[in-house]
Amino acid sequence: MSLQSYLEAINLEISKTTYGESPEELYEPIRYIMDLGGKRMRPALTLMSANMFLYNWQKALKAALAVEVFHNFTLMHDDIMDQAPIRRGQPTVHEKWNPNVAILSGDVMLVSAYELLLTVEDRHIKRVIKRFNKTAAEVCEGQQLDMNFASRDDVSEEEYLEMIKLKTSVLLGFALELGAIIADADDESIQLLYEVGLNLGIGFQLKDDILDVYGDPEKFGKQVGGDIIENKKTWLMLEAIKKSKGTPSEKELNKWLTATTFDAKKKVKAVTEIYDKLEVRPDAETKMNEFFDKGLEALKKLKVSEDKKQILKQFADYLMERES
């Protein structure tokens, strides 16, 4: 199977799925956000994982979709909390409708994710929902930590890595784990695939942090420098704060971090120059590679044919090399 075939199957399934009819304000935003697109990375991971154990991966489509629906539910609610006006180039749900609609539609999306998970075979339901509950709670914990960090200036690298693990990586781990559970894999393989997802997920988020500063504006799809404008405590920012201590950059960086009014473009340019001077980017890339390597190490230990692992390796490469 190629990645393309998985993605086509996922997009077809999304186009066929109905979440409910009436009232329209409740269900239309679900179709809207699901149709905005995205990489469909999470459901693809579930299908790849199921297929590794010779499982008829088409039977896992609805469960795979549950992960995508859950992910989009978190985006809908996070966008309210972050007051984000734009998502994938389109108005966010709370902007297009209003925050109440985004709260309530999001709630129904979370319920829909559970409904889709009920399509796994009966003997797997309890385990799947138990693991999903844990993952969902962790994703919420990650979002709360992310919000808490915004008003703190003493976030450590460890705390940051823990936050992105919760907010992003555990769901990638669950996506792979889910496919393996569905496909009746043994416990060791299930655990290894979870570790693959967890580590690729952290690498994936570090890549996101790098792209937010160094992405090609033509390809990135979001505003380059958005994290810098918002003083987000990304890995690069934390590293820059650490490396600048005692250097002339310390004062300069602090000036931008505490400025209440500023020209956004100038700030992005100045902070990026500080990053360049401190050589923060290669550090971030080293860190990112560490996590990708850790993920691939776990994959190596997995007892399935090299052939079956190939697509996941390619996918990891794509995540590492991507420009958007």
Added chain:
Amino acid sequence: MSLQSYLEAINLEISKTTYGESPEELYEPIRYIMDLGGKRMRPALTLMSANMFLYNWQKALKAALAVEVFHNFTLMHDDIMDQAPIRRGQPTVHEKWNPNVAILSGDVMLVSAYELLLTVEDRHIKRVIKRFNKTAAEVCEGQQLDMNFASRDDVSEEEYLEMIKLKTSVLLGFALELGAIIADADDESIQLLYEVGLNLGIGFQLKDDILDVYGDPEKFGKQVGGDIIENKKTWLMLEAIKKSKGTPSEKELNKWLTATTFDAKKKVKAVTEIYDKLEVRPDAETKMNEFFDKGLEALKKLKVSEDKKQILKQFADYLMERES
């Protein structure tokens, strides 16, 4: 078993339950809202229902609690949407913390409800979660309809009854159904108990509408006349609009419904006088009794001993006669 014993067991279970530890902003609001109290009507219904089929009702405690956690999740999110400052005499979560905290804590509460439901025996999990999903989606639909009605002046009685069925009654139906499923009741009994809850639930909401106007301020616990102040399209208001057509009250009622500035006390007094003149209260009580009777009719058909039905009958009486 007495109602008191059920309530004590429920409150003990609530005091023992932990939802998570860190970050505090995520989990503290859950403990806060669960500790605000309330009638604990829904979990009590689940336990009564389980006990009807000679089931060791203590084993159903965590599942019963799931219904209460879900109910409180809807209150947390509804209070944001309704901008309600006070809940059970205390600041609402979005007031005490902020709306973001209320969104995210609510999300985790919904996940916690699913986790508590997983305590039912394995063979019931799929059915229980499937029915819970349907109920949860309906409750969201009811809340959306309720919000939609605020800006409409052509809501029919039928539409209103459908809205309160979704927003309030289906969860009471599910609470009774859940106990019966857990206790391995036959499908006919499960369906009958659902109908009992559905009809008692509509009666319960009509009683709420009546209390909102005619409750004793000393006992009611909320501001009497709140629905009138907000122009809520309650059953009494819809009936008053209908009955006033072509009478002198029509203009008077319309004046208050369209007034943009008004003295709240005067409005409550004047609209209550219109209700009195049109004899809307006895109509509402007749309607309420109809639904309570329908619920008790369904209970009659249930094939369990009279003795076992007694507590549910008493509970229905209490709901009908209550003053708060």
